[in-house]
Amino acid sequence: TRVIKPRIKEILSETLPSGLVDKLPKRWVQIGDVLILPLREELLPYKYEIAKVYAEVLEVKTVLRKGWILGEFREPHYEIIYGHDPITIHKENGILYKLDASRIMFSPANVKERVRMASIAKPNELVVDMFAGIGHLSLPIAKHCKAKVIAIEKSPYTFRFLVENIELNRVQDRMTAYNIDNREFKGENIADRILMGYVISTHEFIPKALEIAKDEAVIHYHNTVPERLMPKEPFATFQKTAREHGYEVELLEEHVIKRYAPGVWHVVLDLRVFKK
Numbered sequence: 001t002r003v004i005k006p007r008i009k010e011i012l013s014e015t016l017p018s019g020l021v022d023k024l025p026k027r028w029v030q031i032g033d034v035l036i037l038p039l040r041e042e043l044l045p046y047k048y049e050i051a052k053v054y055a056e057v058l059e060v061k062t063v064l065r066k067g068w069i070l071g072e073f074r075e076p077h078y079e080i081i082y083g084h085d086p087i088t089i090h091k092e093n094g095i096l097y098k099l100d101a102s103r104i105m106f107s108p109a110n111v112k113e114r115v116r117m118a119s120i121a122k123p124n125e126l127v128v129d130m131f132a133g134i135g136h137l138s139l140p141i142a143k144h145c146k147a148k149v150i151a152i153e154k155s156p157y158t159f160r161f162l163v164e165n166i167e168l169n170r171v172q173d174r175m176t177a178y179n180i181d182n183r184e185f186k187g188e189n190i191a192d193r194i195l196m197g198y199v200i201s202t203h204e205f206i207p208k209a210l211e212i213a214k215d216e217a218v219i220h221y222h223n224t225v226p227e228r229l230m231p232k233e234p235f236a237t238f239q240k241t242a243r244e245h246g247y248e249v250e251l252l253e254e255h256v257i258k259r260y261a262p263g264v265w266h267v268v269l270d271l272r273v274f275k276k
């Protein structure tokens with residue numbers, strides 16, 4: 001178990017009612033110089049005082065109150081409780097990720113997957129990222145694998161950062177971004193590898209992925225799956241849809257990314273698909 005930083009506790013025990021000091025958050029997420037702090041209901045009347053102390057002790061410029069990530073664009077709406085600038089540059093595995101941490105998700109739990117992508121592709125591959133975000137998974141491929149990447153992102157706000165990140169990481173020569181719904185993407189039979197970094201309804205996009213895939217390709221298929229349906233799912237649904245579209249599927253690897261909700265897991269399957 002973690003303990004609250006002694007310095008934080010020391011300062012706040014002067015302001016907070018005594019019972020509340022032990023309820024201060026023991027864990028948080030830091031993205032660049034922005035802190036995302038989960039605060040319990042009881043602490044909300046003191047949120048500004050608390051945020052100020054965490055900011056000073058942990059030396060960050062902005063503190064956000066953690067909330068829910070919702071909707072088609074998987075966007076958080078985190079309230080700023082200290083400072084005013086939620087835009088930051090996060091450095092990870094040699095990649096610079098610029099983002100607005102109050103509006104765009106960047107999950108520390110996905111770090112293993114981002115790092116795994118950095119050595120997944122060969123330089124001669126064409127990779128299509130159907131849910132690019134700010135380039136979470138495809139910047140590592142362009143930067144470290146030196147493969148060609150097409151990154152598709154629907155949200156105009158997130159897209160701005162994707163474009164900036166391509167320049168920041170100097171991969172303009174091999175990474176191209178499109179601000180469209182991936183279902184509008186025109187490329188057919190072009191991809192050696194496809195990233196489907198989405199949750200909840202990723203299965204709806206399988207036919208589009210197969211259209212983009214070459215006759216043989218690898219698909220990194222993410223989805224959320226209830227524990228009671230594992231390990232059959234999500235492979236069974238993918239296989240069924242693939243067969244309807246004339247493809248056979250081989251399961252190469254399966255990884256759990258994180259717990260998504262009680263009894264629900266976010267998993268990624270590496271699938272080799274090939275025309276029958």
Ligand code: SAM
Pocket residue numbers: 072073074105110130131132133134136137152153154155158180181182183196197198199
């Ligand atoms: N793939 C990254 C990862 O796994 O860390 C980012 C995932 S983020 C949850 C999913 C992104 O897909 C969001 O930025 C969202 O706006 C985008 N998105 C959702 N539906 C889309 C669609 N139909 N076409 C293109 N992008 C879409």
